[in-house]
Amino acid sequence: MKHVSILVPGGHTSLTNIEGTYQILAEVNETQKAMGKAPLFTIQLVGLSREARQRNGLFTIAPDLLIEEVKRTDLIIIPALFGDQTSALTRNQALIPWIVEQYKAGAEVASFCIGAFFLAATGLLNGKQCATHWRLANEFRAMFPEVNLVDDKIMTEEDGIYTSGGAYSYLNLLVYLIEKHAGRDVAILIAKAFMIDIDRNSQSPFIIFQGQKAHEDESVKKAQEYIEANFQDRITVDQLADLLALGRRSLERRFKSATANTVVEYIQRVKIEAAKKDLEISRKNVNEVMFDVGYSDSKSFRTVFKKITGLSPIEYRNKYNKEALFSDN
Template identity: 40%
Template sequence: MLQIGILLIQHYKLLSLAAITDVLETVNKIYLQREAAAPFKITLVYTQESKSITYAFPNYHSEPLEQGSRFNLVLVPSFTTDNLPQSVADNVAFLPWLQSQYQQGAEIASFCTGAFLLAASGLLNGRIATTHVDCCKAFSAAFPSVNLLPDKTVTHDEGIYTSGGATSTFNLLLHLLEIHLGIETAIRTAKIFAVDMGRDKQHYFSTFQPTRQHNDELVAATQDKIETKYQEAGTIEEIIKDIPSSRRNIVRRFKQATGFTPIEYLQYTRIEAAKKMLEQTGEQMTSIILSSGYNDPKAFRKVFRKTVGMTPTEYREKFNASAHRS
């Protein structure tokens, strides 16, 4: 029987914890229906600060991390808050425990933004990892020693696993099932939960959400110019020519405040506009290309594929609601 410890973290995401426990319970039931021993023993591990949360899960065995039990597999669910540094700080007691579990032979898997807690333990340093696609920039800034692969749904590096956003939780769980119980169990579970086992990329789920949480009026004015003038096919210099500052100063301050150069910001703004048109309209591709600020179809398709991870046509087929109804 595999001893599984699930961290009962503060600010846990209910969907994440529910998905993890539901899949593990379902597999146990599959084995019991075959009159075989259940393969998993599930334990919720809590700190003094998260002890009160155990009352929400009366059907599970729970224990304090001070008890010192050894696990074969430790699972770190996702956070529900946007303030990830604070979420990690509120769960700092888990960090030495995670290190100890790994040193004693446990495998460790984080789901979605749970990767921030796992990375804070130092166990991801020098290793590959992924997390929610919209949190990758913040993750890289906080943990530069981690080899982040933003487009990956699942990563595996020396007994440490991570998954991307939300439903990627299921992909990682299926991966773990295949490793520990075999492909047959993984496939049966995938069918029960209607999960596509072949999905290994997540980049096309990302949304460009530029920050406005800075006090630089020059940068804010530049953002406004780009966001209102992006359809005017031309250079970034033409778009921001009325900003009262030198190009060098604008680029320096813009990069410092937003994390992007003005040219990158313009590119992402245009691609995001194209994505929305592909999702919501039936416009011809030529019209979409021109409306998003490009006048060269070949250049547009190249940038779109590089940014989104698929062609514009593939994106429309995947996300356009009217296309799905037809």
């Protein structure tokens, strides 16, 4: 059987990640038994202390084992650690060498949501793709620039290391791991039992673009503010460069460094965010929304919209604007 170590870090941790993983993997074992097969997983909670108090003492978790008692494991699950990430890393520093040692010995490692911060602190993600909650994407990039964060993806896999995107997307990664280790048939049964969308692979439709102003470049901030105030117009890089009395190349370099987007990407994201809000709350058709955010070419608008959200404008409208959906029927 494969030994699964669900970590129980100190501090404020996602109880949902811990209990949900335990429950779902235990159900895999029950499914295996029902099919006349041996259980697949030995599942244990592993921590730094015999008791881990959570939610200011509202809940207490008693790990099955301490890390020094686990000589060999096959899969390590890192739940989301909430609050200040630097403090969470410091508090749970002793877990890092153990995770690295187990990985080098052949264990796979999976992080859920912002547990990616802790996984990245091990150095195992350097040069690899990684997903995390889209809300903390900028903070993650600032802390771990050597990691290739793909904030639109719901999960990543590379060299036995797995990450999942925001919140309950950990369920999708769990089903993926079950499919890998138990087969597609078991994964489908588990997905049906827990009503998990087995083939969802993007968190783009859920991303709310809020601008990226956690930087100190005032010229770039002025450019961002101009874009956000005039998104209905056609804005060019040269126009912004002239407005700020900067060279085009200098503006593009500074903008990318400060926001992790090119100027054109930022303009597109601001326009598409405005379009998303219109599609969510208004009864305008797609062409009306397109014109309102400054696009005149429908093919271009639809291409950019799908690239950013993962859905076509009509699909997005039908998913999030129930009034518009019902009015079409």
